[in-house]
Amino acid sequence: MTVGSGSLTVWYGLGLVGMGWLALLWRSARRQGETRQFLTSLAVVALLLGGMAGIIALTIWLDRR
Secondary structure, rough: EOOOOOEEEHHHHHHHHHHHHHHHHHHHHHOOOOHHHHHHHHHHHHHHHHHHHHHHHHHHHHHHH
């Protein structure tokens, strides 16, 4: 993996690892009949991370004004 102009950057690699990990977690939850709980938890985490990203973006935007 290269940083910059390469075809596969570090960020793409980390994204692929994260997606693979989530796929394995989903498969495990599905086999145990807990798909709904998995998706609910995933949505909560996505909302929390999105909220934090929004606060950080707002702080940066306000600081540049």
